[in-house]
Amino acid sequence: xxxxxxxxxxxxxxxxxxxxxxxxxxxxxxxxxxxxxxxxxxxxxxxxxxxxxxxxxxxxxxxxxxxxxxxxxxxxxxxxxxxxxxxxxxxxxxxxxxxxxxxxxxxxxxxxxxxxxxxxxxxxxxxxxxxxxxxxxxxxxxxxxxxxxxxxxxxxxxxxxxxxxxxxxxxxxxxxxxxxxxxxxxxxxxxxxxxxxxxxxxxxxxxxxxxxxxxxxxxxxxxxxxxxxxxxxxxxxxxxxxxxxxxxxxxxxxxxxxxxxxxxxxxxxxxxxxxxxxxxxxxxxxx
Amino acid sequence: xxxxxxxxxxxxxxxxxxxxxxxxxxxxxxxxxxxxxxxxxxxxxxxxxxxxxxxxxxxxxxxxxxxxxxxxxxxxxxxxxxxxxxxxxxxxxxxxxxxxxxxxxxxxxxxxxxxxxxxxxxxxxxxxxxxxxxxxxxxxxxxxxxxxxxxxxxxxxxxxxxxxxxxxxxxxxxxxxxxxxxxxxxxxxxxxxxxxxxxxxxxxxxxxxxxxxxxxxxxxxxxxxxxxxxxxxxxxxxxxxxxxxxxxxxxxxxxxxxxxxxxxxxxxxxxxxxxxxxxxxxxxxxxxxxxxxxxxxxxxxxxxxxxxxxxxxxxxxxxxxxxxxxxxxxxxxxxxxxxxxxxxxxxxxxxxxxxxxxxxxxxxxxxxxxxxxxxxxxxxxxxxxxxx
Numbered sequence: 001x002x003x004x005x006x007x008x009x010x011x012x013x014x015x016x017x018x019x020x021x022x023x024x025x026x027x028x029x030x031x032x033x034x035x036x037x038x039x040x041x042x043x044x045x046x047x048x049x050x051x052x053x054x055x056x057x058x059x060x061x062x063x064x065x066x067x068x069x070x071x072x073x074x075x076x077x078x079x080x081x082x083x084x085x086x087x088x089x090x091x092x093x094x095x096x097x098x099x100x101x102x103x104x105x106x107x108x109x110x111x112x113x114x115x116x117x118x119x120x121x122x123x124x125x126x127x128x129x130x131x132x133x134x135x136x137x138x139x140x141x142x143x144x145x146x147x148x149x150x151x152x153x154x155x156x157x158x159x160x161x162x163x164x165x166x167x168x169x170x171x172x173x174x175x176x177x178x179x180x181x182x183x184x185x186x187x188x189x190x191x192x193x194x195x196x197x198x199x200x201x202x203x204x205x206x207x208x209x210x211x212x213x214x215x216x217x218x219x220x221x222x223x224x225x226x227x228x229x230x231x232x233x234x235x236x237x238x239x240x241x242x243x244x245x246x247x248x249x250x251x252x253x254x255x256x257x258x259x260x261x262x263x264x265x266x267x268x269x270x271x272x273x274x275x276x277x278x279x280x281x282x283x284x285x286x287x
Numbered sequence: 288x289x290x291x292x293x294x295x296x297x298x299x300x301x302x303x304x305x306x307x308x309x310x311x312x313x314x315x316x317x318x319x320x321x322x323x324x325x326x327x328x329x330x331x332x333x334x335x336x337x338x339x340x341x342x343x344x345x346x347x348x349x350x351x352x353x354x355x356x357x358x359x360x361x362x363x364x365x366x367x368x369x370x371x372x373x374x375x376x377x378x379x380x381x382x383x384x385x386x387x388x389x390x391x392x393x394x395x396x397x398x399x400x401x402x403x404x405x406x407x408x409x410x411x412x413x414x415x416x417x418x419x420x421x422x423x424x425x426x427x428x429x430x431x432x433x434x435x436x437x438x439x440x441x442x443x444x445x446x447x448x449x450x451x452x453x454x455x456x457x458x459x460x461x462x463x464x465x466x467x468x469x470x471x472x473x474x475x476x477x478x479x480x481x482x483x484x485x486x487x488x489x490x491x492x493x494x495x496x497x498x499x500x501x502x503x504x505x506x507x508x509x510x511x512x513x514x515x516x517x518x519x520x521x522x523x524x525x526x527x528x529x530x531x532x533x534x535x536x537x538x539x540x541x542x543x544x545x546x547x548x549x550x551x552x553x554x555x556x557x558x559x560x561x562x563x564x565x566x567x568x569x570x571x572x573x574x575x576x577x578x579x580x581x582x583x584x585x586x587x588x589x590x591x592x593x594x595x596x597x598x599x600x601x602x603x604x605x606x607x608x609x610x611x612x613x614x615x616x617x618x619x620x621x622x623x624x625x626x627x628x629x630x631x632x633x634x635x636x637x638x639x640x641x642x643x644x645x646x647x648x649x650x651x652x653x654x655x656x657x658x659x660x661x662x663x664x665x666x667x668x669x670x671x672x673x674x675x
Contacts, residue, residue: 180341181374183361185388185439195391199378 025259032253040246050249054257059237063257066234069148070216073155077163077212078205080156085167085204086197090176100168103161111158115225118154119145122226146228154222159215163208170204171197206269214262234258291350292317292475293338293366293443298347299499300333307333309499310347315443315477315492320469322478322486325496326522331479334496335445338477339368351442362391367436368445371452373428375420381431382407382416388439406434409468426457433468443475450485462488483523487511495519511571516652520569521660527575527616528658529568529647533560541587541644544568548612552589553644560649567653572619574646577607579630581639590641591616595632607632609640616640617661 032050035043088099106114121128122144132138144150178200182192198205220235227233234254241251291314300308308330315321323331336342337349340361348357356364367388375384383390385406389399407413410430420428429449436444449465450458466489469476480486486493487507495502495510495518503510503519514520517528531546533556542556544566554568576582582590593611605626607618618640632638 175372175374177370177372177374178376180361181368181370181376182387182391183341184339184366184368185435186362186391187387188362191391195387196376199376202378 028252028255028259030252031249032256034249036247036249040248042248050253053250054253059254062232062234062237065148065232066217067261069152069155069233070213070219072152073159073216074209074213076152076156077159078208080160081163081167081208082198082205084164085171085201086193088164088168089171089174103164103168106161112221114158115154115222118157119226122150145226146231148227148231151219151223151227151231151233154226155216155219158222159212162211166204166207166211167201168204170201170207174200206273210266210269213265217262218258291315292319292352293477294350295334295337296348296350298334298337298344298349300330300337300342300344302333306499308337308344311496311499311501312347313494313501313504315475318473318475320466320476320478320489320491322480322490322493323496324480324483324486324493324523326481329496330499331481331496332447333499335368335447335477335479338443339366339445340364365442366445367439367441368447369429369432369436369449371448373420373432373452375428375431375435377420379419380416381412381418381420381423384420384431385434385438387435392439402438406438409437409471410434425453426461429453429461430464433465437468437472437474441474443477446476446478448480449478450480450482458485465489487523495522497522513648514569515650517567517569517650517654517657518652518660520648520650521657525572525617525619525662527570527572527614528653529570529614530653531566531568533562533564533566535562536560546612548614549591552647553587554647554649555645556649558649558651567650568647569650570616570642570647572606572617573604573621575616575618575640575642577609577618577620577632577638577640579632579636579638582641587644588641589644589647590639593638593640595634595636595638598632598634607638609638611640 031042033046033048035045035047035049037043084103088096088103091099120126123129124143124145126144129138129142129144132142132144133140138144174197178196179192182196183189187195218235219233220239223231223233223236224239227236234257238251238254238258241247241254293315295311295313298308298311299306311330311334313334323334325331333342337344340356340359340363344357348355350356351364351366376387379387382403386399386403389402394402403416404413407416410433412427412430412434415423415427420431423431429452432449446465450461453461462485469489478486478489490507492504492506493510494504497518503515505513510519511523514523514526520526520528529544529546529549529552531544531549531552534543534545534551536542536556537553540555541553542560542562543551544554546552546568552568554566560566581592582588584590591609591611593609593616595607596610596615597606597608599606602622604619604621607620609616609618
């Protein structure tokens with residue numbers, strides 16, 4: 001009886017997800033094995049040609065770049081968000097909301113506008129470049145735009161609030177008396193942070209990693225606007241295959257690779273969390 | 288050089304508008320079981336946090352073994368704390384919780400294992416070593432917290448109301464256990480509690496605190512038998528307060544007091560007061576006797592005629608409130624003989640109450656508000672007192 005109710009209540013979600021997520025994804029996977037037609041359509045019959053053509057050095061280089069740029073973005077976001085989340089959670093109640101407000105304010109402006117703002121900030125005639133030149137830190141010929149580092153910078157900027165919020169949420173529930181206990185037992189401030197605070201907010205950290213790493217892998221607009229050819233990521237290649245080459249099977253094959261790359265860490269994390277839950281079970285609790 | 292092991296010298300701490308600790312000086316001897324006793328908000332926990340290093344005093348210094356530790360962070364002090372909430376690390380097993388301090392101190396693995404095993408044995412939890420804190424009962428958590436602190440062999444163990452979260456039966460059991468542990472390890476204990484029974488049964492000495500100051504320091508019996516302030520008298524146990532003036536001094540030891548509505552009360556004059564000085568007297572209810580018939584006269588006996596106003600039978604003893612003059616005198620009568628054979632004292636019965644002159648104790652300080660601490664405030668029941 002209970003099972004049937006559960007099924008009924010989850011039915012709308014299941015239908016929605018099947019129609020708009022599962023079926024389109026499967027279609028993308030299927031199209032990857034179809035031949036392309038010269039007019040940008042999808043031919044009949046099946047072929048492994050497209051999938052094979054992905055294993056070229058140029059693609060591998062881009063896939064690798066996409067991966068390390070996403071990893072670096074995630075790492076930098078965590079490094080910045082951990083102290084931020086900690087500070088906000090420990091701040092006095094009246095300051096906490098103001099600080100959170102500051103984190104959220106950028107969302108009031110369109111994402112596209114903010115990326116364009118970076119573009120004009122870092123422009124060769126822009127204020128940042130001028131300032132650095134005046135300080136003698138860069139030569140007049142240097143370019144701040146169109147570099148992988150620029151892409152990482154703007155990605156960190158974009159994803160930082162998404163990292164701070166889950167970490168703050170976890171830190172806010174964290175019992176800071178545990179940090180006092182660790183200090184009391186001889187731990188220096190950083191040791192108590194690493195050995196007690198970090199394990200205490202690990203759920204928040206895992207969420208933050210997923211929320212940054214997965215969208216970072218699929219980035220398209222940021223590398224397109226500030227990346228240039230040397231800052232291109234997989235998302236840009238997919239767009240080029242669709243809009244310039246009009247080769248849908250090729251674009252689908254690339255998308256499929258990206259979907260698999262995203263699913264792998266997700267499944268890994270879910271497995272880890274399941275394992276974690278098992279060891280958390282309280283003896284005597286109803287099964 | 289003082290022989291105090293843990294010493295507070297003129298320590299003050301303010302939190303915003305609240306003066307939590309107000310110029311406290313206090314010395315604790317090595318190996319002593321010392322309690323800070325007082326109601327919530329009296330500053331006792333702040334004192335403990337000052338000793339642990341979680342708070343820095345606004346004024347004054349803290350010394351440990353003659354060394355000034357006022358500016359040292361908690362991790363540099365050889366003191367460990369048992370928190371009221373236990374603060375066990377939820378992500379670590381019992382074994383790793385106990386071994387935390389040793390791991391931080393980078394002791395060799397084999398050492399840590401051996402020390403933790405010894406502690407597990409001391410708290411009789413060897414078979415629970417692999418469990419996480421949320422799989423433990425309250426009493427078990429408490430014991431792990433004790434072991435986690437003791438394994439580091441601190442100079443002083445700080446205990447912040449460690450039994451407050453336990454139910455009554457368990458609290459009594461842990462009380463005995465803490466006492467045994469103290470005897471066994473011989474470490475100095477600084478114990479913070481609001482529970483007078485805990486403090487009385489465990490401590491070598493007690494400091495009673497109120498409003499950020501120390502009211503009195505002494506052995507449990509001293510504190511109970513000779514309270515110096517109305518706060519101590521009312522907070523620890525129950526008492527009767529009488530207010531009057533010194534009438535005449537009879538000899539070097541005794542004086543007679545003028546108390547409104549009562550005949551001249553004889554009192555031991557340990558403060559060597561002069562006639563005319565105002566005085567407040569505290570008399571413990573169990574020191575006051577009660578009977579139907581007038582007791583024999585005795586040179587050192589204060590005898591009052593009164594009427595029973597309230598009777599509460601408690602099994603081992605009975606509480607009476609007797610109206611005598613302007614006062615409601617509380618009497619606690621121990622039943623040392625078969626109670627049903629007695630002719631009972633009932634409501635409105637005329638009766639006699641008396642106590643020995645030595646059992647009325649003169650207070651140094653009296654605050655009217657402290658009467659509110661008594662189990663039944665003196666004027667809360669029955670008709671109002673008429674005038675003076």
